[in-house]
Amino acid sequence: MVEHTLVVKNARIRGRPLDKKYTIVVDGDRITSIKEDANLHGETEIDAQGRLVLPPFFNMHFHLDSVLTLGDPRFNESGTLWEGIEIWAERKKKLTVEEMLARVEKAVKWMAAYGTLWVRTHADTTEKTLTTVKGLVKAREEFKDIINIQVTGFPQDGILTEPENLELLEKAIELGADNVGMIPHNEYTRFDGARSVELAFDLAVKYNKDIDGHVDETDDPWSRNFEVVVRETIRRGWQGRVAAGHVTASHSWDPVYRNRIFGIAAKAGVSIVPNPLINIHLQGRFDNYPKRRGMAPIKLALEKGVNVALGHDCIMDPWYPLGVGDMLQVLFMAVHVDQMMGYSELQKSLDLITINGAKIWHILDDYGIEEGKKANLLVLRGKTELDALRLMGPPLYVVKEGKLIADNTGGESRILFRGKWEKLDFSQIQE
Ligand SMILES: [Zn+2]
The missing domain is CATH 3.20.20.140 (Metal-dependent hydrolases)
Structure with a gap:
């Protein structure tokens, strides 16, 4: 079984038919394949649950x-x-x-x-x-x-x-x-x-x-x-x-x-x-x-x-x-x-x-959710472009060059900074 760096499953992808869900496979900092097959594994796995994926x-x-x-x-x-x-x-x-x-x-x-x-x-x-x-x-x-x-x-x-x-x-x-x-x-x-x-x-x-x-x-x-x-x-x-x-x-x-x-x-x-x-x-x-x-x-x-x-x-x-x-x-x-x-x-x-x-x-040349391009991507909250504008807010996941750097699931926001996950506070007053 090939272990990939990152696998994003069940992704709707902007620019592709929205009735299909894809698995985006990342090796190192690049997208190496985009398939309809969900039976793939990576060191990091993200289930997009049908949400829209697009470049950042x-x-x-x-x-x-x-x-x-x-x-x-x-x-x-x-x-x-x-x-x-x-x-x-x-x-x-x-x-x-x-x-x-x-x-x-x-x-x-x-x-x-x-x-x-x-x-x-x-x-x-x-x-x-x-x-x-x-x-x-x-x-x-x-x-x-x-x-x-x-x-x-x-x-x-x-x-x-x-x-x-x-x-x-x-x-x-x-x-x-x-x-x-x-x-x-x-x-x-x-x-x-x-x-x-x-x-x-x-x-x-x-x-x-x-x-x-x-x-x-x-x-x-x-x-x-x-x-x-x-x-x-x-x-x-x-x-x-x-x-x-x-x-x-x-x-x-x-x-x-x-x-x-x-x-x-x-x-x-x-x-x-x-x-x-x-x-x-x-x-x-x-x-x-x-x-x-x-x-x-x-x-x-x-x-x-x-x-x-x-x-x-x-x-x-x-x-x-x-x-x-x-x-x-x-x-x-x-x-x-x-x-x-x-x-x-x-x-x-x-x-x-x-x-x-x-x-x-x-x-x-290096921007977009396509095979061979740099693995920069967002998993949004919604499933369509209209949802993106209706729901706004932070995406569920942010991936930069193959690495998950922000996670906004579970009611809080966290960012990977200098090797450590930190909780973010967006308030005017920071405690
Ligand atoms: Zn200005």
Whole structure:
């Protein structure tokens, strides 16, 4: 009898007929076979009991440097972006690598337990000591057994707003940041906005890095830096290597313009990364009723052929008081806000937190529940894609590279961290 590393029995698999149940066999860190035969054994055996199995989630836009700082030094009572920025300016003065890593550790354990195995985080490079970058580059290494982290150097206050900001952004890349960020709508003029995009691309080309910007995160219909991002992508030959976060202004653009630009973005292979929880919370703040929804039009972008993946953006920090790291909550918000509630749309919507992230991460060849691919998988609570969105919550099991790393059965959540199983507490107050 062959003993395999891991065997997952009675699994419904996303993308295969749901009237069939499969056994997924893992040897080492790879899926070696998927069969309808349940008479196989492994060192670890999971009975999926007909639940849906799919590859794990991507959180393509996040701020790990500010995570879990809610209430420190004070709470954001207005709930606005601007009060959040003021609070963060106070809070970041007392950042240290150690205290940041303690918060990041807690957050990435929550995320992994909720089925996210890839998180792309921004690190604020206008924090002049670059503690953010140093800490998050360290986190990438420290927590790699439970989650894959990419760090984007992110000039929160702008590239051209202060003379040293461009240099700090470059320093972040030298310190090990994976991607180059930008925030063109936060520069003083639209000309500076356009120039900042070019400068970010100069760095990306110089260091051979991908681009991931905060782009047009405003309700201003004249915020049109996205077109510069798209143009530079084509001009520099950076197709498939550029993601634009938020792009909330696109919600307020004239439809003629919106259609044209998304068409060109598709040709340029530029992905967009909306953050539905934070977008619906922070946008529309200058509107009286009725209030705009302030989220990039995901449905239209997809129709135009633009790759769309989602981000959680924040968990319990100066900008967003809620969240536990559940990408299904993020997706739940997205499908409501953009009315992607057709039956097929709902089924397909899971791509926004799975395969579309894999495209940006450049791991498409090794991502999915297929023979020969890396054994990364989730056993969800429900049996269908609809169930995933109805029931949400942490998956029953999370497997990373052939190893069971999170178990949310039996009324509690546990994670395997540094060789030991730990019980997780998702409460605001930790005892
Ligand atoms: Zn952000």
